[in-house]
Amino acid sequence: MSTYDNNMALTGEPPKALNTGQKLATLVGMIGLGILTLNLFNLEFPNSGLWLTISLAAIFVGVVWFSKAAYGHKSKGIKNDGVWFKSMSSRGVLAWMAGIALTGFYIVLYFYPQYLGLVKDGENTGVIALFDPLSKMLSGNPASQWFVYGTLYTVAILAFGIKFMWKYRHNSYEKIRTVSVMFFQTAFAFIIPEIMARLNGDLPYYDLKNMWPLNYYNFERYRVNGFIDAGDVGMAMLLFGIASIFIISPILTYKFGKRWYCSWVCGCGGLAETAGDAFRQLSDKSKSAWQIERWVVHSVVVFVTLMTTAVVYSYLGNDTSKYWLTKSTFLLGVGTILTLVFAWVMIYKRQELQKDAKYGAIGYFVVIITLIGLHFFSGEGNIFIFKSETLRTTYSFLIGSIFSGVIGTGFYPIFGNRVWCRFGCPMAAILGFQQRLFSKFRITTNGGQCISCGNCSTYCEMGIDVRAYAQKGENIVRSSCVGCGICSAVCPRGVLKLENGPLEGRINPTEVLLGNDPDLMALVNNK
């Protein structure tokens, strides 16, 4: 293998170079980014509204033009030529530079927004000031670092979404799915919350598609108070937030798998599928990575559950006459729900879980029950053995900022585009748990047609070794699958199909691959 790779390097120039159109498009996009950078250094432009428009338009046009130059002249079909020869998509120098730049951006965004020009109680400067006109137009307020981020995020999903649709223009599933993520990002994440803020200043910023535990802060005291104070609309939003977790998402996940959220609606997924598409092949497919994934992501679920319980507990009262939900009823409620879920899994689905998942479930269940038990032995202001505020800030720092932003997106060009979704997102883990145990969704393997080529595994952004199932004729029923559909698209032999079908026959153990007629009686007699 190594000698072969050396040959590749020795034979000289990479066979993939940019064509003229792509070069010009890159120039246009870079001018757009350049305007933002100049503002970053406080080189302020007189007419910020105009310059912001020019900058965003240049970025958008640059990306779209690049896509046209890359795919427009080619026939419909899979466009992965040279992916592993390009520096950007194969962890080359460009990839590392992009990774470092993105990571740096996230660190500044989360921890040092003043360098972007955020001024508390005064006029913004720098890049943030550049976005003030747009923000004032939408919500009436000056821009914040989050508004800047949200705008760029939306532009990225829209521009790279068009690129993705161009690339997969033969594939209706991919096109429709991409229109969906573009719509949910633009409307639900970007425009509606801003307009709601304009109409009703008391409402907390709420991206309606963003449900707990992805928005781990949704049930914090200031937000719940905000919802309640905002009257009927606020109450409706609070109830919607609760219903999304316990009613809406289980039903949709049962019918369609977790893809309805992860690759059709979610903003993190939206960015990963569009701007991150060029990096999907970088995910780690090894078995050890899968083991780490299961432990880490489920630990995050436990963490977020404990943290939220603690936070809600901390502001509830003890007096039933004031409010029906008291500290102890709340804890009992959480304990009951967890116990019901746990009992259901252990009674009905035990045989479907692999050994370690079973141990994991038992372990975590014991931890939660123990901690809840500890409550009865801990004093006021404390919950379990920690201060709730400590749990909250730790979670927000480690998971909310470092994991989902700095590592999750900043490291796209190194670890692939779904690092956060795979290793960190508690929402994905909960939906995945349902998908694995209680859903009609599966990826069907087409009989014995697999040739073990490995395209499916290579291009699985979640690091699932799809081929390991397909070559045995087994359907793929995995909790981590986000249903992006790319395995099915890149399969050269039409072996994989994402579908929602009856529960019976969803998992199909096969003794002998289709095509080989076994002497069934002889097989049975010898068992």
Add this chain to the structure above:
Amino acid sequence: MEHIVIIGNGIAGVTAARHIRKNSDKKITIISAETDYFFSRTALMYVYMGHMKFEHTQPYENWFWKKNRIELVKGYVDQVNHTSKKLVLSNKSEVAYDKLIIAVGSKPNKFGWPGQGLEGVQGLYHKQDLENLEKNAPNNKVCKRAVIVGGGLIGIELAEMLVTRNIPVTFLVRETSFWNGVLPKGESQMINEHILEHHIDLRLDTNLVEIIADENGRAKAVTTDKGDTIECNVVGLTAGVSPNVAFLKDSGIELGRGVKVNRYLETNIPDIYAIGDCAEQHEAIGNRRPVEAVWYTGRMMGETVAHTICGNKRQYDPGHWFNSAKFLDIEYQTYGWVFSERNMKETEQHFHWRHPNEKLCITMAYCHKTQKFLGINTFGIRMRHEIFDRWLTEERDIHYVMEHLKDANFDPEFYAQYEEEIVASYNSELGTSILPKKKSWKRIFERI
């Protein structure tokens, strides 16, 4: 403990090893000179095209072999001595076996063309061929044009590969239309068009006469039987493959084109079996060829021989024929038998449908006397293997297949569906009035 030695780490040999391990505790050794670990031969093209790295073509991680106690030996077997039950490797070391499985695969055909041994002339089968191609044709400066000789599945793959590096390709095809010894003419014609769409210089009905050397002994041009001389730096020989069995010539093992085996995949020598591309059935099974150089049949033979070796003697009993390929952007699947006009039986009748603008078509074969459905070729539309396998077993007629065609569709969700048009076209051609039924999960999951 019984020692099973397998020569060859391709799909046949490795499948045999895996199933022997699954069913027994025997000692297993795989010997290969090609690579350290099993890889998917069908995926070599994607490495050159930059879709994958070579390591991605390896279906099992490197720890797999040790964990499953499958010993891997890198070496070339020179001799098989069945009286002493020993193998002699080219480094003179010896390996003793109790049972031997020969799974050595194929080598590209060379038909004695003048110049076929020159530098820059190569096939595409082994990993070494890929490495040679990387040297011979890294880009269009080193390789200004490539000529491919032989219009089959490997030929069109090689053309696709070279095109991704912007290397001009001339494709010499002996037949009057691409692969029309296998494909019916409508399909073959559609692929001709698709090849031209990709700017490949397709020359039908053209044979290679000679490969001309430059002063360094490298290929610099070819001449054809049409009197043309085509300058090129690489000549790809892709006129089929044949069993790689020369090393067995004096071993006492009966050879024909390949290693002769019976239905139990046993050779004439006890305790020696042959599977995969290199095995040749004494008598062809059904419509199959005696030597089947196909991924799927290699895998099936591996499964079968493993059961036999583990004491559950089993015949190689392949079910209904199926196969697949991809011609540039067009996927191809086949279930049952659809013969080309050249090889068609008297009773075989075809129904052909082609989309007016997209590169999509299907051909169904049926018996014109009994209306029995015989097989389907499908291009650009994916079909369910299990459904067609069941219909073939149940000996359904073409009418039934048309009526239930929606059950068989395997295209991704939201794809345009063409069953209505296909059935309408069948109705108007045959004067029938079949109404296609809605897709039914109940029928799809029915057990026979």
